[in-house]
Amino acid sequence: MSKKITGFLLLLLGMAVCYPIFFLFTGSLMGSGELKSHLGAALGLGTKPMTWSFLPLMPTLRHYVQLLLDSPEYFHMFWNSVLLSGGILAGQLLCGIPAAWGFAKYDFPLKKLLFSLYILLMMMPFQVTMLSGYLVLSKIKLTDTLWAVILPGAFSTFPVFIMYRFFCGVPQALMDAARIDGAGERAIFFHIGLPLGSSGIVSAVVLSFLESWNLIEQPMTFLKSKKLWPLSLYLPMITPEKAGISFAASVVTLLPALLVFLCGQDYLEQGIVAAAVKE
Known part of the structure; x- marks a missing residue:
């Protein structure tokens, strides 16, 4: 029983450590409008509380194209x-x-x-x-x-x-x-x-x-x-x-x-x- 609890706690800790990377990857696939709606307060574009979605609503590679080509x-x-x-x-x-x-x-x-x-x-x-x-x-x-x-x-x-x-x-x-x-x-x-x-x-x-x-x-x-x-x-x-x-x-x-x-x-x-x- 103790091993299962330890394993579960380690799993939660691992997910917490990996979440910033997942957050980063998810944000790179979001459109500009979706990012502004989620991070408007952090970007100084409003006072609406920050939110985040588990997956982008409309995934796009536009930011990678702009970065790598433009x-x-x-x-x-x-x-x-x-x-x-x-x-x-x-x-x-x-x-x-x-x-x-x-x-x-x-x-x-x-x-x-x-x-x-x-x-x-x-x-x-x-x-x-x-x-x-x-x-x-x-x-x-x-x-x-x-x-x-x-x-x-x-x-x-x-x-x-x-x-x-x-x-x-x-x-x-x-x-x-x-x-x-x-x-x-x-x-x-x-x-x-x-x-x-x-x-x-x-x-x-x-x-x-x-x-x-x-x-x-x-x-x-x-x-x-x-x-x-x-x-x-x-x-x-x-x-x-x-x-x-x-x-x-x-x-x-x-x-x-x-x-x-x-x-x-x-x-x-x-x-x-x-x-x-x-x-």
């Missing part, structure tokens, strides 16, 4: 998001994987101090380092370029921390056996470290993509020109009169993140567990 700025911002996310992920893989492997498997002077510094930087919110980061980027004349967002994100310490946990699980005996067989450190890294730590790498990629795809504060701080803004800043630019396009844009923006999440869900769970384990 809004060239959407595609421009979508490409900016792809460049930002791709650049950040590439930098994190190139810099983070060797750093995590070094922290996990080698001893060197000030190792514990440096790793503690990594953890400290990971815990700092963007607002703490915003001013210093802006001054550095301004000094090297990178503000108002995509590099102003890519470079700080590429050297993020959080992926290093995630991958470090997985690299620590690589058996030392296996590495010693490879050394006895004549394998060099580079061969050990590529043929033992990367395959056995692939779960941590994929987990870090999924977490980093979800973060970089939805960046808001960093682009608003470092990018003055709107032509460089990513997709995450597109929705606030939409006026209440274009609520339908806003719903459609939200759905289309959600799809890449949802796809990446579903593909790497198992690895993401492992990464969350690894991040929760502190030394």
Whole structure:
């Protein structure tokens, strides 16, 4: 009996969590008139109480057509998001994987101090380092370029921390056996470290993509020109009169993140567990 009650409560909780997505998808299929009748008070178009219907009365794809065919700025911002996310992920893989492997498997002077510094930087919110980061980027004349967002994100310490946990699980005996067989450190890294730590790498990629795809504060701080803004800043630019396009844009923006999440869900769970384990 208790299991049935627990299952029912979990089902209700799951429905409550999924409802905003269903709300978003339903709104994207409603006509402008229907949206105004439901959300008029929220859009400043009247004082009638807000209502919502489970399904649209007259489903339409007009908002998707307007967004995908009549809004060239959407595609421009979508490409900016792809460049930002791709650049950040590439930098994190190139810099983070060797750093995590070094922290996990080698001893060197000030190792514990440096790793503690990594953890400290990971815990700092963007607002703490915003001013210093802006001054550095301004000094090297990178503000108002995509590099102003890519470079700080590429050297993020959080992926290093995630991958470090997985690299620590690589058996030392296996590495010693490879050394006895004549394998060099580079061969050990590529043929033992990367395959056995692939779960941590994929987990870090999924977490980093979800973060970089939805960046808001960093682009608003470092990018003055709107032509460089990513997709995450597109929705606030939409006026209440274009609520339908806003719903459609939200759905289309959600799809890449949802796809990446579903593909790497198992690895993401492992990464969350690894991040929760502190030394």
